[in-house]
Amino acid sequence: MRKIWDIHGGIHPAENKHQSLHNPIENAGIPPQLILPLAQHIGAPASPIVNVGDRVLKGQMIAEAKGFVSAPVHAPTSGVIAAIESRVIPHPSGMSASCIVIDTDGKDEWIAHQGIEDYTQLSKIELVDRVRQAGIAGMGGAGFPAAVKLSTRDDKPIETLILNGTECEPYITADDILMRERAAEIIAGAEILRHLIKPSKETLIGVEDNKPEGIAALKKAAEGTGIEIVVFPTKYPSGGEKQLIQILTGKEVPSGGLPSDVGIVCQNIGTATAIYRAIRFGEPLISRITTVTGEACGQPQNYEVLLGTPVQYLLDKSGFNKDNCIRLIMGGPMMGYTLQDTAVPIVKTSNCVLAPTVAELPPPPPAQACIRCGMCAEACPVSLLPQQMYWFARAQEHEKLENHQLFDCIECGACSFACPSNIPLVQYYRASKAEIRQAQQDKIKAERSKERFEARTARLEQEEAEKEAKRAARMEAAKAKAAAAANAPEAGKADIIQAAIERSKAKKAESADPAQAAIARAQAKRDGNVEEESPQEKTERLQKLLASAEKRLSAAKEKLALAQEQQNENADAFATAVSKTEEKLAAIQKELSEHEASLAPTKASPASDNADPAQAAITRALAKRAGANADETDEDKTTRLQNTVASTEKRLSAAQEKLAAAQEQNDANVAAFATGVEKTQAKLDTAKKELSDHLATLKTSSASEAVASDDPVQAAIERAKAAREAQANMSDADKIKQTIESLESRIARTKEKLEAARAEGDDKADLLADSLVKLEDKLAAAQQTLSET
Amino acid sequence: MGFLKVSSPHAHGPMSTARVMRLVLLATIPGLFSLTWFFGFGSLVNVLWASITALSFEALALKWRKRPIGFYLNDYSALVTAFLLGIALPPGSPFWLIMIGTGFAILICKQLYGGMGYNPFNPAMAAYVMLLISFPVQMTTWLAPQGSFAGDLLGPIDALRYCFGFGRDSIDAITMATPLDVLKQNNSLLIEDLWQESSQFGQFAGIGWEWANIGFLLGGMYLLYRRVFTWHAPISMLTSLTVMSTLFYDGGSSASGGSPLFHLLSGATMLGAFFIVTDPVTSAVSNRGRVIYGALIGILVYVIRVWGNYPDAVAFAVLLMNFAAPFIDHYTQPRTYGHKLKDQQGGKS
Amino acid sequence: MIELIAQNPFLASLLALVGLGLVFGALLGFAAVKFKTEGNPIAEQIESLLPQTQCGQCGYPGCRPYAQAIAEGDDINKCPPGGEATIAALADLLGVEAKPLDAAEEAVPSVAFIREAECIGCTKCIQACPVDAILGSAKHMHTVIASECTGCDLCVEPCPVDCIDMLPIQTSLQTWHWDKPKPAEDLIASDRGTTKQSGAAV
Known part of the structure; x- marks a missing residue:
């Protein structure tokens, strides 16, 4: 005789098992509709692989496992997917979750499936995979995916395989009748499990002594297999996994650990049968044995039920009388949960539907005060002090609850059962566990929020500091540049600072103090010694200034482009620098043009005398530049624009490459890169547009000029002449007309482009539309001025 | 659908608080019977009057506290307090003494702390000690047992009369020191001589007292059998008392503290062991804790009886240990499944 | 000298008291230096009790500043997201009376x-x-x-x-849990006997 250990505590509730054992297992048949929740197991819910309207066959997988701890769902019979929607599921909350609903067709048509005669031919991995694909989840109540338990690790050698046939809950007889009628299948399943797990010591089936017929059948079936049927005295809750392990081996599963930590794997006998059927016949888990009992049922009975069968269907079959029943329980009277709705389906873990009468399980009377009698501590199978935990739970003393090992409570209900004051102790523990978990989560979230908040504060501060630093740097740079501009030739000096100082000094000496200069000039004038700047000198000076300003502008633009390309934070600063330099440039140009305009009348007569046409051309060209657009030549502009487009394109491609790289590496800066690309794209677009506009204007103007010349100097002269003539001849109205024309042509072109862009679904469409609107505005304004003049 | 939504478990055991209390009341019958047999109807009248006053006080307190009166009176806890106090008081105590006792027990020791389950001290014992300190004369006047004197026992009518203050003088004629008192006062006689000289000594202890104790022992055995409480506290108390009295028993000299049997069957030993020490509300909670709790009470009982100022000591010992109960609980938390004892103790604050 | 003191009880007691004062003062001073704690750990402890919503409903720009303010004597009842639970925890930590929340309602x-x-x-x-x-x-x-x-x-x-x-x-299905039962001992008389039970979680 093998040694049987005892568990602490335990209770002896009325068994009430005989009622449902009068008849053999009956096939419940096919209900018109099956509701299959996607989460019938512990772990991630399965994910549907069928669509509404699909026809499915019996045994066809309709939802696949998601992740390691998960299990697939199969169609229990043939039919059509009616819906994939939220339905009330068997859960104490009475809430809904995703379900696949099948309208059955009654044909019960199997999908092609194949088992294997000799499972020893397959490797362990293949066998476990078959179990996984069959969607088998622990059928004793918890629903832990069986394949996960079978995936034993090498560093945890298994000594003992235990099959749980205890079924200690009152009323439930699903396992009992399984043992009586299908002992051979249980043993066959046990053999497969033994083959898979290879326990080094023994394989045991634990059964309480209140199931003599089942024990006899099992013993007969197990003859010669070496599987030992261990019978032990009936006591609730011997069937708890940890309790059974203690009873059979004397070992305790460490708190928070798994049975495999002490070299044990435990499976329910129903699970063993399901594994046998999955391996031997290739049948997935699509039905189970469920006890329907309680005095509100006319004929208590064990049914072989298709998963997804509504509870109402089973109750109807069992002669359920609703008037007698005030609570409907899924599971047993100790750990089962109440159902609010009889439409909920039977799932993989549903071992019992209990419909007691009011007299049988009366509603709980009001709780009295705890007198600390200790009957709960006497009953507790894990040696907790429920009465203490009750006080702590009421006082929300979470720390003390944890010190009293609240989380080792298996919620078996023995304490509440024994409590003479009818205190719903288990409910206190459940609520407290949830509260503590919530508090822990809140704590973690608060920590994270704090971190994020602090990171944000630090970032803002840093940004502010950087901005400040940049502002200071920019001011320095601006000063230095101004100095450099004033005295460009001296830039060759080795010592830059020295150079800058020199330059600023020189600049000061030269022109820093206009008042001083004015005074000097005035004095000179007064002295009669008129030494004012001659017109030529002034022109030269201004031209020099203009040249240097242009140089600076282009340098600044280059820097800006570089900064933008590198996503440099100084880009903004450069941009302002560029615009400032541009302003300065414009001012110088204006001054120059004014000066030349004033010179023009004086120059007019000498110009006629002047034989040298080149000189004249230069003068005219200068005049034109000053008077007309005061800007670069068309060629220059074209090249500049082309350059811009080219460089922007280069930058764009670089930015895109960077973006791609960032995306690949999941870099945090992806968003920043993306905006960078967008911006560059937009710039490229404007640059292209400008270029095309410019080219278009060039075409028209060159057409009108139509002066052919071999000599570039001559050509320049000719163009300058033409321009001057045009300038001279053109009235304001003509100018406006010209503008209008050019605007109109531009609008037309933009429209074309816009249409093309829209047709291609290009991002540029919006931009183009924007510019179109702007052009139209300008056109309207120009027309307005025209009509006014 | 109209189905109940309740947390498991749905089944409930047969035990209820009221049933526990009823069983305790039932178990006092043998002891009460022997008290009546040997000392007349004084104890019965005590119990009756104490019950009436205790229930009234309880109802009053519940009314003040706006609690459902019927619901709480039905738990019989006030009745148990009344019975225990009534038994502990000397037979034929005056009505006011009893009333003050139950008033103190119910109002101060129980309801003021929040009612049943919340009281840190055993109400009956706290009231007994309060009365003993406040009214030492009345509290130490015990009737002479049957057979120790010539007169008649206190009949029911007389007992009632005495209780309510009519003809109290005549009662003094039949009072006598208790054996524990006699032993305490003795400093010249050998135990053997003392036994012969004083008429109140019986076979093992005092004449009526030994039988009253045996009666309470019987009642206690019944409660143990009905699993109303566990054996841990009472057996450990009796064991430690036995051990103490055996260790310090010198065979019966004039300075002797009495034999082990004398201590086990004297005074309130058995009443204390099975009806007071087992009071769940005020004792330690774990079985290990209850063993310690009981053992310390046993030791204290002997210490106070032999070396203290008071002849009997159960009430004092119990009250002292009521103080210590939370402390004992703290250090005797049982080892939970899957834990090592060390971890668990270390994990506590 | 000693004789003078011995003969003059007033002087003796005065000396004794002054002596005691000096000794204990020195002890306290020594302890203050020896066991000095860096920073203001109480503010840290307070902060760890605050819910870190950083909502500013307390009138401070974040939980940290409010924790600092509490450490410097501000009220503990200004945190609506934390509610009564936080107030209770703060009161517990600081050993002060818990006050009702200084807001219309708990967030x-x-x-x-x-x-x-x-x-x-x-x-x-x-x-x-x-x-x-x-x-x-x-x-x-x-x-x-x-x-x-x-x-x-x-x-x-x-x-x-x-x-x-x-x-x-x-x-959600994942966050649902049984509520704590309403303690029946606190029921008033009329609640008895109805079918809605203490165990029924709504």
């Missing part, structure tokens, strides 16, 4: 939700969010990272098109 734990169809991409909420829990860029739709949202409300105000809602956090 229901909630999470911000942007009605994305209405979002114009102004980034104002992004700038307001104290924990960077809103994603988006200019002229692009924004969205809330629900798991990081503390439900502080701060993004609701700046939104120019009012497209941010504070949605109370819903109970």
